[in-house]
Amino acid sequence: MTVTALLFASYADAFGADSVVLDLRPGATIADAVDALRSRPGGSVLPSSPLVAVNLVYADARDTLEHGDEVAIIPPVAGG
Amino acid sequence: MRAAITSAPIDAPALLREVAQPANGAAVLFLGTVREQNEGRAVTGIDYAAYERMAELELEKIVREACDQFGTEHVVAEHRIGHLDVGEASVAIAAAHPHRARAFEAARWVIEEVKIRLPVWKREEYVDGTREWVGNHAGTPSYEAADSRFPIPDSR
Numbered sequence: 024m025t026v027t028a029l030l031f032a033s034y035a036d037a038f039g040a041d042s043v044v045l046d047l048r049p050g051a052t053i054a055d056a057v058d059a060l061r062s063r064p065g066g067s068v069l070p071s072s073p074l075v076a077v078n079l080v081y082a083d084a085r086d087t088l089e090h091g092d093e094v095a096i097i098p099p100v101a102g103g
Numbered sequence: 104m105r106a107a108i109t110s111a112p113i114d115a116p117a118l119l120r121e122v123a124q125p126a127n128g129a130a131v132l133f134l135g136t137v138r139e140q141n142e143g144r145a146v147t148g149i150d151y152a153a154y155e156r157m158a159e160l161e162l163e164k165i166v167r168e169a170c171d172q173f174g175t176e177h178v179v180a181e182h183r184i185g186h187l188d189v190g191e192a193s194v195a196i197a198a199a200h201p202h203r204a205r206a207f208e209a210a211r212w213v214i215e216e217v218k219i220r221l222p223v224w225k226r227e228e229y230v231d232g233t234r235e236w237v238g239n240h241a242g243t244p245s246y247e248a249a250d251s252r253f254p255i256p257d258s259r
Contacts, residue, residue, distance in 0.1 A: 032152055032224035033236040076222070079157040095154055095222070099238040102151075102158075102182060102223030103135045103194050103214060 024049055024090035028060055032098045037068035047088065053077065054084045056094050073097065104170050105179045106162035108155055113181050113195045122177040122199035129203035131210040135194040137187050141237065145230040151184040151193060154222040165216045173209040175200045180213055182223060
């Protein structure tokens with residue numbers, strides 16, 4: 024299955040992209056998606072368990088992903 | 104209640120008018136503005152970026168929670184994105200309530216939650232022409248704390 028990982032701010036700069044399509048095994052978790060990203064060029068910028076939102080809602084690293092999910096990797100926020 | 108992510112300059116008086124009601128004896132307006140220095144470096148401007156679709160939803164959640172928690176329907180919040188010069192407002196929160204304590208508390212609560220939860224990032228520009236993504240100085244949860252911090256905990 025595939026999911027789309029979204030990258031922002033310093034993470035997007037490090038990857039040189041603001042989105043990456045990941046091919047994951049069925050039943051893969053958020054943590055699996057993060058591991059897949061960390062193995063890519065630029066991936067060392069990511070901590071082992073970054074904040075993640077799936078389909079616009081903050082999610083837990085242990086949550087299971089589904090085909091087509093939008094997986095946003097959230098750098099430390101800096102609003103206000 | 105209303106929440107918005109906007110690329111247009113924030114019209115702060117309009118937010119105050121929006122929360123004004125005859126039953127409200129107090130209205131508070133908070134503005135966050137671009138400061139001319141950060142950690143000793145002279146700042147010339149800030150680019151704000153957002154995960155816009157989520158930020159809009161998250162800001163709505165924050166405002167909704169503030170309304171429920173402080174007993175009012177009259178809270179509005181806007182966060183601006185794009186390039187801002189020093190002195191411009193990046194965020195505005197207006198809160199009104201029959202009594203002042205709740206109005207102050209609601210506005211304060213919203214800005215503190217924005218600092219922690221809103222998927223917005225800022226890249227400061229310095230006088231020497233360099234630019235750098237910076238984090239909030241307080242309140243941003245550590246990565247390791249993410250599991251305990253999200254989803255949003257019960258009332259505080």
